[in-house]
């Protein structure tokens with residue numbers, strides 16, 4: 001915008017406007033700038049009017065922000081979806097995905113029983129009281145899933161690609177087929193399996209959700225989420241996002257976009273480290289049991305081998321490992337965690353740092369001990385998210401903490 005002012009303006013005015021809104025040069029920044037703007041200006045009201053209807057629409061940042069849009073484009077491409085909707089967190093993404101699925105009172109949502117605790121909390125405390133019939137099943141038992149889906153007006157089947165913390169693999173093609181046969185949609189939380197490894201839409205899922213806080217941003221410094229799906233979800237997702245307003249800020253979107261660039265490199269190393277850690281733990285006398293889909297002893301090893309993308313060398317079975325310490329009670333597990341010097345006993349996953357989480361204390365804290373025992377999540381179970389450190393250093397740290 002040019003100014004026609006002929007007199008020198010007051011410093012109070014200059015302080016607000018000086019230097020802003022310089023004409024755009026004939027160049028394109030190599031990386032996407034961080035658009036710190038809540039609202040956008042057009043040369044004429046006719047252009048502004050058109051911008052309201054445009055797609056993407058950059059009029060007001062809750063409706064669209066160029067940095068956030070760049071992230072959405074990248075996520076849609078990586079997951080093989082037509083649309084992506086970036087959100088402020090993984091939970092905001094799950095909320096948006098559930099709302100965009102237009103589940104109505106009397107409809108049923110069938111969900112895997114070992115969902116992330118907050119996801120079950122969202123279903124139980126936000127959706128169930130609205131008259132949505134929420135039913136939990138063992139997602140690895142096709143007969144139980146079919147009975148639950150057929151037993152109500154099921155609108156949605158919700159599963160995680162790798163269950164937390166036992167790392168059971170969801171048979172996505174079979175679950176998608178089952179859901180579609182009954183007129184339901186398959187919503188998949190792919191947080192544990194970034195699109196380098198698994199793209200659920202290619203296996204029949206209708207919507208994919210990520211906590212981008214984890215692998216996709218990858219550095220443990222930003223909270224975010226995303227929903228990715230087919231073109232039919234463009235309208236519902238846009239409407240939900242604009243009305244509930246759980247959008248990420250431009251800084252968060254930019255950090256996630258930058259993280260994405262190194263996702264394949266980080267993830268290849270993380271998967272190699274995870275495989276080495278799983279093999280090492282399986283041989284260790286202090287370890288009772290190791291859960292890792294890359295080990296032949298894992299019940300879903302063959303399923304994982306068929307489903308996961310092996311094109312990245314060594315990146316075939318993911319970077320999460322769960323294990324139980326032999327004869328360990330809570331006090332012994334806590335001693336192990338307190339002794340770690342390199343691996344971080346922190347509650348997250350997918351970071352460049354190796355993280356060790358204690359499900360009984362963290363993700364499954366709210367679950368009654370008897371129910372945890374039924375799920376196979378005892379006081380002796382730990383979950384490790386492999387980082388990108390040098391493998392010998394990780395193993396040496398685990399060794400000294402187990403000693």
Ligand code: PLP
Pocket residue numbers: 089090091092116118119160164189191192210211212213223224225348
């Ligand atoms: N889904 C899964 C599988 C998770 O593990 C998490 C968080 O740990 C979430 C969703 C929620 O993500 P956020 O913490 O970004 O809201």
